[in-house]
Amino acid sequence: MKRKKMFAAIFLLSLFILSCATIHQVTTKVVPDTARVVRLYVPLCTWEASAARVRAILMKIDGVYDVESDASGQYARVTYDPEKTSVRAFIDALSKEQFFVRGDPVFLK
Numbered sequence: 001m002k003r004k005k006m007f008a009a010i011f012l013l014s015l016f017i018l019s020c021a022t023i024h025q026v027t028t029k030v031v032p033d034t035a036r037v038v039r040l041y042v043p044l045c046t047w048e049a050s051a052a053r054v055r056a057i058l059m060k061i062d063g064v065y066d067v068e069s070d071a072s073g074q075y076a077r078v079t080y081d082p083e084k085t086s087v088r089a090f091i092d093a094l095s096k097e098q099f100f101v102r103g104d105p106v107f108l109k
Helices: 002-020 048-059 087-096
Strands: 036-041 064-070 076-078 102-107
Touching: 036 048, 036 087, 048 087, 064 087, 076 087
Parallel strands: none
Antiparallel strands: 036 076, 036 102, 064 076
16 A cells, blocks of 8 residues: 555656656857847737747847747847848848838847
């Protein structure tokens, strides 16, 4: 009887640990002082899934350090290396995936 209880406890504990575990892509990119930050207005980015997709598209571009996308504000804030990429590359990459940038980019840094 004690074995069954011990097995059940271990099983439940392992299920709990597995349910709490999530997989995240952690970037360890060091952002230099020369990095630029731009905010792009992406009006089709109205769902969290869309915001995550916008982030994934932009993170694939060489020279991008970080992307914050917000479905409620419908924007993407991109930290990037201006020597490796450009705002034009972001706009082109997003438009290929049917996310169209509206208005002028706002340079925050």
